[in-house]
Amino acid sequence: MKAKKLLFFCSLICFVIASCEGDTPIPPGAGEKVQLSAAIEGLQTRASGSTWDKGDAIGVYMKKSGEALGPSAIVQNTKYETTGTSTFLPAKGATTITFPLDGSNVDFIGYYPYKEMIANLTYPIDLSNQSVQSDIDLLYSDNAKAFNSGKPNVxxxxxxxxxxxxxTIEHKFIPNLNGIEVIITNAGINANFNLTDGTLSAPSATGNIACMVASDGATAEAILLPTSSLNGMELWFLLDDETFKYPLSSVPEIQSFDKSTRYIYNVFLDSDRTPAVTVGTISNWIEGPSTNATVSTTNENPPIIPGSKRSPYTVIQAQEYQGKAGVWVEGYIVGYFSSSSMNSFSTDLSGDVSQSNLALADNQGETDLARIIPVMLGTGSARNALNLRDNPDNFDKKVKIRGDLGTYFSAPGLRDINAYEFIEP
Structure with missing residues (x-):
């Protein structure tokens, strides 16, 4: 009996040491390791490319074979990652999944992209930010059933x-459509996905979605909630001096958006700036019908996307909406910070002016730190053009800046900026 206890405690100590060192620990007394591989159904294509990307992470559950997924599942939301192949391994610090020692069968359920916090086996969906398509391309797997230590390759x-x-967007006379905005109105934005049975709830919120548009404006993409009706949904194309509206329900062959299905529209703007829209293919990402449509310009006011270039956040709004990525913020350059503290705010342009940051506010001459956000300039062309050391004339100029809203100098800020535009008075 003493020998058995000693063996158990030695195993436990080894497990704790492995956990502390950041390795992928194996629980004491565990069975055969699960050899996990993953593929994507259909074209085996994901939003960001033709295969898994290095660092892609899935959440994995293991449960007794034949039982419903629930709180008593043997393995709960364990993070597995890939180096870019179909093989997935436990992420750093995650526990290696092993089969039960008794040889009993188990089933596996998985999802992508991984979220650390999953409440009540419900995956929250938020499609408001389309800037990184792979971050919102929900995948689900429940095919892996009846595996055991004698059949470890899952x-x-x-x-x-x-x-x-x-x-795909083309204009007869404008080869580069840089700056075009593409918006889908009345689309579902938020919903919940049930990991237990793979069902999707009805949208809990609807609104306007700004598509991800390529830098040259030649292509645009959006991931959407499936819907049985396109009534009320519209595509808007916004150029500097023209606006186009296209009711999605106007195509008789396509009256719904189905899950796992990609709809490809070829848009051509002719000499009168009237876009001819061709629904080219539907892939599974399932071959489908094709049709043509002609869309006229409109004098209606276009939909508003808060945080877009046309409707940028104010500085006060930027403080409120921290965590949003790829958004535009508009304000005045009112100074800089001489160190990594909000209290180092300065308007003195005669001394050692920082090149790495600036202070943005809604009003010229603002000095109230509660109404100022710090902007991280990083490196590159934006830093070269905006920083006050090299460009003292930028002081009190109005500017739009695109980046991610996040903490900087322990305060609400704007980080990772990738575009800017001065606003002429």
Whole structure:
């Protein structure tokens, strides 16, 4: 009996040491390691490319075979990562999944992209930010059933749970459509996905979605909630001096957006700036019908996307909406910070002016730190053009800046900026 206790405690100590060192620990008394691989159904294509990307992470559950997924599952939301192949391994610090020692069968359920916090086996969906498509391309797998230590190679097959729309955009006279905005109105933005049975709830919020548009304006993409009706949904194309509106329900062949399905629209703007829209293909990402439509310009006011270039956040709004990525903020350059503290705010341009940051406010001459956000300039062209050491004339100029809203100098700030535009008085 003493020998058994000693063996148990030695195993436990080894487990704790492995955990502390950041390795992927194996619980004491565990069975055969699970050899996990994953593929994507259909074209085996994901929003960001033709295969898994290095660092892609899935959440994995293991439960007794035949039982419903629930709080008593043997393994709960364990993070597994890939180096870019179909093989997935436990992420650093995650516990290695092992089979039960008694040889009993188990089933696996998985999802992508991984979230650390999953409450009540419900995956929250938020499609308001389309800037990184892979971050919102929900995949789900429940095919891996009846595996055990004698059959350790688990092949999980993932399928897209949302719909996707891709647009190719061409203009007869304008080869580069840089700056064009593409908006889908009255689209579902938020919903919940049930990991237990793979069902999607009705949208809990609807609104306008700004598509991810390529830098040259030639393509645009959006991932959308599946819907049985396109009534009320519209595509808007916003150029500097013209606006176009296209009711999605106007195509008889396509009256719904189905899950796992990609809809490709080819948009051509002719000499009168009237876009001819061709629904080219639907892939599974399923071949489908094609149709043509002609869309006229409109004098209606275009939809508003808060945080877009046309409707940028104010500085006060930027403080409120921390955590949003790829948004525009408008304000005046009112100074800089001489160190990594908000209290180091300065307007003195005669001394050692920082090149790495600036202070942005809604009003010229603002000095109240509660109404100022720090902007991280990083490196590159934006830093070269905006910083006050090299460009003292920028002081009190109005500017739009695109970046991610996040903490900087322990305060609400703007980070990772990638675009800017001065606003002429």
């Amino acid at each position: 092949n999980m097959l993932f399928s897209h749970q949302l719909a996707k729309i891709t647009l």
